[in-house]
Amino acid sequence: MTLFKKTITGIGFFALKQAMVSVCHFNTEAKEELKYYKEGYTIQLKVLPDGPKIAFEKQGDSLRTTSANKENYDLVVIFKTEDIAFRIMTTLSNVPKAFTQNRLMVYGNVADSMVLIRVINIVQSYLFPPILSKRVLKRVPKFNLGAHIGRIRVYTLGLLLRY
Numbered sequence: 001m002t003l004f005k006k007t008i009t010g011i012g013f014f015a016l017k018q019a020m021v022s023v024c025h026f027n028t029e030a031k032e033e034l035k036y037y038k039e040g041y042t043i044q045l046k047v048l049p050d051g052p053k054i055a056f057e058k059q060g061d062s063l064r065t066t067s068a069n070k071e072n073y074d075l076v077v078i079f080k081t082e083d084i085a086f087r088i089m090t091t092l093s094n095v096p097k098a099f100t101q102n103r104l105m106v107y108g109n110v111a112d113s114m115v116l117i118r119v120i121n122i123v124q125s126y127l128f129p130p131i132l133s134k135r136v137l138k139r140v141p142k143f144n145l146g147a148h149i150g151r152i153r154v155y156t157l158g159l160l161l162r163y
Contacts, residue, residue, distance in 0.1 A: 012090070015159060016127075017054040018158055019123045019154050019159065021063055022157065031061045034115075038058070041074050042072075045077045048082075073108070075113060077106055126150060
């Protein structure tokens with residue numbers, strides 16, 4: 001993989017990590033999804049062979065980041081190649097399509113991975129403007145004023161401070 005693709009994928013994983021934590025603080029739909037996970041539930045997303053990796057732990061009704069170098073997680077989602085991760089991070093493909101094309105591996109409960117996909121879809125609706133959201137989401141949600149304020153919050157406080 002080129003340095004360019006590796007850099008873009010790393011930036012995408014960083015933005016996803018920050019936005020996941022931020023959106024789960026204020027979005028009621030994401031909080032409802034997270035109720036499915038038990039307290040302390042751990043999730044890791046990583047790219048093979050030696051790409052970026054991020055990890056989360058459920059704490060209360062939200063997520064917090066945790067060490068991505070632990071041995072055991074409750075759910076692990078692996079992008080089989082760096083090119084697949086690059087395509088998803090740049091909206092050239094989407095997560096559900098990658099799952100159906102067997103481009104991702106999941107270790108853990110499949111139902112748990114579906115919860116994660118729904119949370120990622122919520123996060124992507126905040127991260128991407130509507131024109132790009134159409135490419136990665138089945139249904140682009142209608143944003144009211146509060147949701148637009150949430151989007152501004154994700155772009156500012158979320159990406160910078162994870163809040």
